[in-house]
Amino acid sequence: MTFDFDQVFDRHGTGSTKWSRYPTDVLPMWVADMDFAAPPMIIQALQKRLEHPLLGYSVAKDDLREAIVADLWNKYAWRVEPQELIFLPGVESGFNMALKALVQPAQNVVVQVPNYPPLRHAAGHWGLNKVELGFDPQPDGTYATPLATLNESLEGGGALLLSNPHNPLGKAFARDELQAIADICLANEAWIISDEIHAELCFDGRQHLPMASLSPQIAQRTITLMSASKAYNIAGLKTSFMIIQDRHLREKVNHARCGMVDSVNPLGMEATRVAYSEAAPWLAALKDYLQGNRDYLVDAVRSRLPGITMNVPQSTYLAWLDCSALGLDNPQQFFLEQAKVGLSPGLDFGDGCQQFVRLNFGCPRSMLEEGIARMERSLRHRNG
Numbered sequence: 001m002t003f004d005f006d007q008v009f010d011r012h013g014t015g016s017t018k019w020s021r022y023p024t025d026v027l028p029m030w031v032a033d034m035d036f037a038a039p040p041m042i043i044q045a046l047q048k049r050l051e052h053p054l055l056g057y058s059v060a061k062d063d064l065r066e067a068i069v070a071d072l073w074n075k076y077a078w079r080v081e082p083q084e085l086i087f088l089p090g091v092e093s094g095f096n097m098a099l100k101a102l103v104q105p106a107q108n109v110v111v112q113v114p115n116y117p118p119l120r121h122a123a124g125h126w127g128l129n130k131v132e133l134g135f136d137p138q139p140d141g142t143y144a145t146p147l148a149t150l151n152e153s154l155e156g157g158g159a160l161l162l163s164n165p166h167n168p169l170g171k172a173f174a175r176d177e178l179q180a181i182a183d184i185c186l187a188n189e190a191w192i193i194s195d196e197i198h199a200e201l202c203f204d205g206r207q208h209l210p211m212a213s214l215s216p217q218i219a220q221r222t223i224t225l226m227s228a229s230k231a232y233n234i235a236g237l238k239t240s241f242m243i244i245q246d247r248h249l250r251e252k253v254n255h256a257r258c259g260m261v262d263s264v265n266p267l268g269m270e271a272t273r274v275a276y277s278e279a280a281p282w283l284a285a286l287k288d289y290l291q292g293n294r295d296y297l298v299d300a301v302r303s304r305l306p307g308i309t310m311n312v313p314q315s316t317y318l319a320w321l322d323c324s325a326l327g328l329d330n331p332q333q334f335f336l337e338q339a340k341v342g343l344s345p346g347l348d349f350g351d352g353c354q355q356f357v358r359l360n361f362g363c364p365r366s367m368l369e370e371g372i373a374r375m376e377r378s379l380r381h382r383n384g
Helices: 040-049 062-076 091-102 117-125 147-153 175-187 247-257 266-278 280-304 331-339 365-383
Strands: 085-088 108-113 129-134 159-163 191-195 222-226 240-243 318-322 356-360
Touching (some): 040 266, 062 085, 062 266, 085 091, 085 247, 091 159, 091 191, 091 222, 091 240, 108 147, 117 129, 129 147, 147 175, 159 175, 280 318
Parallel strands (some): 159 191
Antiparallel strands (some): 222 240, 318 356
């Protein structure tokens, strides 16, 4: 079976968040929403579901839970029981519920920066003390967690909000680093709240490793957040799930909905079931295509965008571009105005990230080529 990731769809007028933010002459490459059609087997299943005309309040059926459990075992050799899944309309509500339920006012919430903005801001929703922990850049272009500083930040307990794979760095955490992080959290009796929404999008033969799968002891202090939304491009269906293996912890977190976190819609649950049970061939083809886009982007940045550098993403479809050498006050505004390319501003991801932008390369190759060409022309014109 073959899938066409080169087809370009006109998303103007569809209510798309990505394509509504800017005027029509701007190419949007910002929010983590791919410009590919959803897997055909998901579309077909939704069409079949809509043959039944009722769309009332719904609960997760056994076949959905079983599909997720089987997928977790097949991909990660992680044994999860069906009752250990809690369904939510998004991962953001999940990590906020966990903070509300588990962290005391005197404790710290550690977030590694740069990071996904809702993770950065979550502690503030509950009046908790946030500690932003920077990565240590390595000579090979990767990023390492400063373990000693992490240990100091978690003295007295609290929580680590982990993004794995990491957004926006595209970092896929290796086993030894995850184990070291987990050991620190266990030693300090801190909670691990792990956003693993990009788990299935690792490149170069890498395999995602869920934090909670490392050991039963780690699982007892870990809340894992996952969704089919990113890998299968169905984010608008607003369906995700928490995995909490300790029963008492699961009940405590689930009770922290506080009247704000509602149930999940039936179409999202059906799409999720099909994603995990039928869409593996589509996902494999997507990863190959995204890896090709990544390689094209890495080469283009090095050869055609002087003054911009980037690490090679190990996962996700997001690139973190360092524009420091350009000497611009606001790189995101420059490319928006001069190149007509909409990128995510670095300051959204960290207070010291003014000179960075995030670019989404989850799009048909022609669209990526057009974005690079626009940026290249804007730099050439600026340099005169």
